[in-house]
Amino acid sequence: MTRISVKAGQRVFLDRLAKMSGQNVQQCFQCGICSGSCPMLENMDTHPRKIIRMAQFGMIEELEQANTFWICASCHACNVMCPRGVDLPRLMEALRLMTLRKNQNKVEPSRLPGEMIKEYPQIAMVSGFRKLTG
Ligand code: SF4
Ligand code: SF4
Incomplete structure (x- = not known):
């Protein structure tokens, strides 16, 4: 079994992300169905599956640099297909809000x-x- 441990700063970020999105990113088992069903994939620099992986590891800087959550059209194609019930559009919305709340338009x-x-x-x-x- 692989155990993922995060540092204190990452824990604060992950707790905020979980609170704002209502999602537990550790539910994701990386099947990639979300990326395969995403109509906006061509315009994203990082696949939705990879965004969740970064979140699982608390890779805050890499997450903030990705354009994925700005490009996401909230179409819900991914979350109706997700076998683990992860609501990816809500996660993307939370990532947008966390950036905007730092006064970074x-x-x-x-x-x-x-x-x-x-x-x-x-x-x-x-x-x-x-x-x-x-
Ligand atoms: S479809 Fe769900 S379980 Fe599969 S990679 Fe995407 S979020 Fe994770
Ligand atoms: S909700 Fe966003 S990430 Fe999910 S399939 Fe639609 S555009 Fe892609």
């Missing part, structure tokens, strides 16, 4: 090019801001 509205603001549908802008800014 993924997108700075004031830096968006004027042309983009004119061209993009208003509803897309609003939903983008809701997801990507604190």
